Structure formats: structure tokens, C-alpha cells
Amino acid sequence: MATPRTSSQERFAQFKLVLLGESFVGKSSLVTRFVKDEFLEQRESTIGAAFLTQTVSLEDNKTVRFEIWDTAGQERYKSLAPMYYRNANCAVVVYDITQASSLERSKAWVKELQHRAADGIIIGLAGNKLDLEDKREVPTEEARAYAEEAGLLFFETSALTGENVLELFTEIARKVPFENSTARPRMSAKGVDLNKNGGTEAQGCNC
């Protein structure tokens, strides 16, 4: 399923990306900035019933489409379902640079990911709220050292200003192995897409 489109060396692949991190560190805001280039003061919970998607174009004629799963608040009481982690190719673990404890807890989320998600998952660590530099509690170097040690991509971001948001997702797009592209049901050869042909007349003659 790696390359559904291969015309003139253009390559397209889709990946499932999950967000993790403590509540209210700005996970949804980060994605809203990436997908819609907007910043919402309040969490908008009615967007879609599923997940957001956004594509990133890379230099070498590659296009990466992210299917981004937000926690929908289910992380708050540690109630994320196995479904959330399943077939995730990449993850963004978010902490808040103005909350020292939030980096510590993002380390727990990384461990959780390494335990529950597939091996080889690409993880990006995002120190969010970079616009609140004057309230910073987590030194950049401390987080970077941790990220290097744990093998994570690392960016400090601001969902408010947009700083480093695209850079974060683009870097993940570069790093995620193209051949591991997620086979979503509607793309999988053996899967059945319930939204296709639903109730329509059968193709061809059945006699």
C-alpha cells in the first residue's frame, strides 16, 4: 500500500498520526494551526466525527497525507482505547514549556507509546506555547537532551503564532518510512469500504 499513485515519479503516502500529552498543553491547537492555519481560544470539539487530515509536500516529489487523531479528551483519565494507538505510524507528544511537570509527563506518554504502539513509530516531541517565553519553566536544552536520548524529533512550537508548527510536521513526514504507509480500509486491497457502493446496485451482472 506504500505508493497508491506512482505517475511520473510522484509519490503519495498516507500515515496515521496520533497526538499525546497531558490535557491542555495545546494538542488540539497545534493540529488546528497545522490543518486550518487558525488558532482557537476555545477547544472546538465538533470538528468532524473522525480525524483531521493534512498533506505535506516534500522536496523529492513526495506527498505525505497525515490522518491526525486527536485524543478527544480521553487521555484525561487515562482512557485511551487500543484503537487509538493501532497502526499509528507517527505521534506528536506535546508538553507545555511553561509547566515544568508537563515535560515529565510527556516522558510517560512516550513510554506508553513505545509500549502500546507498533515498533518503529516516529515520535516528535513538541514543546508548545513558545509564545509565552517569559513564563518558560522548561529549558530548551533539557528537553532537547531528553529527545536525543529517547530518539525523538524535537521542536519548540507555538500554536498561537504558528512558529515551527509546519516544520514539526514536515520533519515527521521526511522521517516516516514511505513503505509503511497506513492502509486505511478504503485503500486496502482486501478491506471493504462501507462508504462505497453502500446499497448501490451491484456492478456487473450477477447472473
Added chain:
Amino acid sequence: MSSFSASSVSKRGSIVPPLAEDPAFVDSCDVLICGTGIVESILAAALAWQGSNVAHLDRNSIYGDSSAVLNLDELPRWVDEVNYESAVFSNAKLYQPRPLDSKKYFVDLTPRVLFAKSDMLQLLLKSRVYKYLEFRSLTNFHTYENDSFEKVPASKQDIFTSQQMSPVVKRQLMKFIKFTVEWERLYNVWGPYRDKPVVEFMTKEFQLEQTQIDELVQSIGLCSSNDVATPVALHRIKRYLVSLETYGAFPVVYSMYGSASELSQGFCRSAAVGGAVYKLNATLTGLDVDSKTAIFNDGSKVRWSEKLVVSEAQITEQVRSKIPSSNPEYQINHLTVIVNMDCKEWFAEGEDAAIIVFPVGSLSSGNTKTVQAICYGAESGQVPPGQCIWYLSTVQGGATGQRDLEEALSKMEASILRESTEDFEFQVDQSDVIFTPSGDPVLSSVKLGKSMKDFVPEKKLTYLIKLSYNQKTSIPPLEESIKDVAKNDGDESPVIVTSGAPTEITYDGIVEQVKKIYAQIVGSDDDFFDVDFEDDEEDELTGMAKQNKKQEDDDHVPDFGDDMEL
């Protein structure tokens, strides 16, 4: 009837609790739901999108409640737990001869398949929950008869090409199938049999033979016997016929990694997106119905303003006396095994799943109810490659049901060994095969010893897991008259106890049950999932959704036309 206006939609998601190690759970809600089974999970999503403030908890660490899917670390714990205390499961036995890679296995406590044309499938589309799931097709329904598995001929071409039926039988069968796809309109034909067993109707009105009746009623219709009332059986046979050719030449699909539990996770996620609050590992330890307050083992105290909805399995001894009894009285016996063969012989081309039905009286145990088996290979995501999981079940309770299941299992074992024996790469002539008294061929290992040395371990059927258990439900099997599904003290009671699982390997009856409870809470089910989802791919999707809607209205009926010349 109680009708209320729930907390306004704009409030959703705007609660900002402090960033704490263990944030306190919400202390109030409109509807408190305990148990993340399929009924409760759909209800949570429906209510959340309707605008109700929903708090949804489960005493277990995983989603699914009595329909959970377990890995091999969780399975032994579950067995111990339900043998110690459970209102739903009993008599659980697990046999696992050697350690396995736990994470590669998913054992479904209540496996179900999804008919391509069914209310659950429509709801998955409407709610967008299908997007979280992966579906695969299942074509082959086998019926066990005369010591072998016959593929059920259900499509026109199957009937045409069948070598086993005489032209007369073929004609009668086509006549019956044509009648069944529009049976509701033809009351004059079936009306006189409305309270009579379907076997009587099919014999007298269509002169069908036992073999065809077994296949139609028990395999295609998945009825537990031929004694099911005529309209019930007709409805179920039609369910299969209209599902064919909806997405392709298969009647059912199944979700990967597990059935109801996967749907539960999807609906719970949908509910969470809609604003419901979730907490696992929360056991109901106290209840004050007068003040509408529930207390949980973690110390949370939650007040509900409208209803407490609780599943049977979530009711602990501490609160049992305060909740109307639902007294589950019907039984389902389960036997689940994982074998070290891929069982491709049973599956249709490109698929990895099949249903096998043992009709009433087909087993030497003299079974009076069918035994149904769903078999999944590795493509289901439930077992690693080269293995297969067989889920056998029967609505026959007690030791009798267990015997039926064991007997069916031995037939499946004999069958798969025999069928895969045909693939032997070395020469075997007739004199190498001896037959057991029951007619099963056995290779004479003395003569073949040398050439089979490398072969035997691969072909011998080994049980990697064998699990049996008994399940109780308050939903009666098909033979019994339909009782009210949600047990409660009427609409005024602040507590609703949901029924257990339908005695079914499909999702039929579940959406209906949820809608009833939904109507009980909000007054009517008019706005059940009446949500205008903002969507990323809205143009593309709205178009398709409309197409689907239109089709639903058309009530597509497959072509079993008059052009049949036999």
C-alpha cells in the same frame, strides 16, 4: 416521558480543569452511563451529540464490558475474575499449553458479524464511526451435513451450478428465494403460519426438503432451529439475501481486531468528540437513587440529573439491592480455540473468514439447537499468520450445550485435517489410508512414516488456546416471544439496566435497544444521531452519504427475477 433540554452545546469542551497529576472526575452530568458495552457506547455517543452532558465509566481497564476483546495477558485474569464474581459469565476454563506472544492475539468474548444491509451498518455510516474501523468481507457460509461442510448455495449462480440439487429442488428453492425478498407484502402466503414453526411453512407451501430448509433457516438465517416462528425466520433469511451484492458478492463484513468491542471503542471516541467524559477502572461502589448520586471506587462522586444507565456486568454486590433486577435467564455457551493451521480450505478466494453452521440434529450429541462457528485467519488481525481462531457458540445452555460444542469442534478438526490432507505433496495411494469407525480417513503412519517425518508436525492440529465459558443474557433466543428489552421500573425510574447481549452472532436488535433507551431519556428517538457533522472531506462525503441515503429509501432488492429458466 421525561423531556429535558440538556446543557447547551456551546459548553462542550470548554471546561478547563487544573493541570493536576490526577484531575478530579466530573461531579455532575445529565446522564451517567456505567459499562462500555456496545449498547451503552452507542447510547453515549447518541446522547453526547444530542447535547446531553454524558459521563461514561467502566469498572474494567479496557473497553467493551461483556463484549470485550482480550489479549493473552488479560485472558487468564478475566477467567479468574468471572469465576470469582460475574453476573454475566460463569464456568470459564482456559487451556494454554505453552506461552504465546500475547500482543499478537485478540480473543473476542462475543464475536459478531455485520450484515451488509442492516441498521447497525447504516448507523456506522451515519455516525461516521466506520472511519475508525477496518472491515473485511466474509462470503462462505458452510453447513455441516453428511459429515462434510457444504457451501451454502444462496446466489442464483450457486443454485444453477449446484451438482447436488435436482432441477425440481432448484426450482422450488428459487421460488422460495423470490418470495422471501418481498415476503412482507405477501401476507396471504405466510399469514396462516404466523405463529407456526417456519419448517411447517416451507414444507407445506414450498415443498422444500430438509437439507434446503436447514441451509436456509439455520445457515443463511442463522436461526437456532427450524422451529423459529415463520415471520422471524423469513425476516432473517431476507436479511442475508438483500445483503448480497450490496458491497460485493458477500453477505456480511466483519471488523478487524474484534467485533462489538471495536465498535464500542469507535462509538466511545465519537461520544468523547461530542463532549462525553470517560473514565476506565471505575467501579460502582455506592448508589443513592433518591439524590441521584453514584460513588466509585476511586472516590469520585457523580450526580446525575436524568438517568443512570448501567449494564448488568457493572452492578456490584454493594449496589445490587438498589437497582431493579434484570435477572438474566438465558444462556449462551462459548467454545473458542486457536489452532496452528490457516484453514484456507474453508475461506473464499482472497478472504480469511467463514461461518460454519451445525444444524439441529447433525451432531452425534443429538443437538437440539444449532452450533454456529465463526472462523478467522490472520487477516482478521486476531491471530498471527498460519493460525486460525474458531469461535463456536450455541444457545443451548448447560452441560448439553458444552457437549454439542465439543462435538462440533471435533468435526471441524476432522474436516480441516482431511481437507488439508488433499494438499499432500507426496504420493498417497488408497492402501495408505484407513478409515475410522466414524468414517474419518487416517493415514497409515507405519508405511508413510519416512516421508511424513518432516510433514506431520506441520499438519497436525494443535490447540494453542482452548477457552470455554457460559454467558447469560436477559434477551431470549428467537424461539421465545419477544419481551421488553430494557428492564426497568418504567420511564420514571432514575435507573435503567441494559439487557445483555442478544443471542446472536450478528448485531441485530442492538440499535433498536439503544433507540428505546434513548427515547426513554430524551422523550423520543426523532433526533437520534441527527448530527450535521462538519467534515474535512465534506464534499466528497456528503455526496456519498446522500447516495447511501437514497439507496436506503429505495430499499434495494437484489435481482432474483423471473428470467430464471430451470
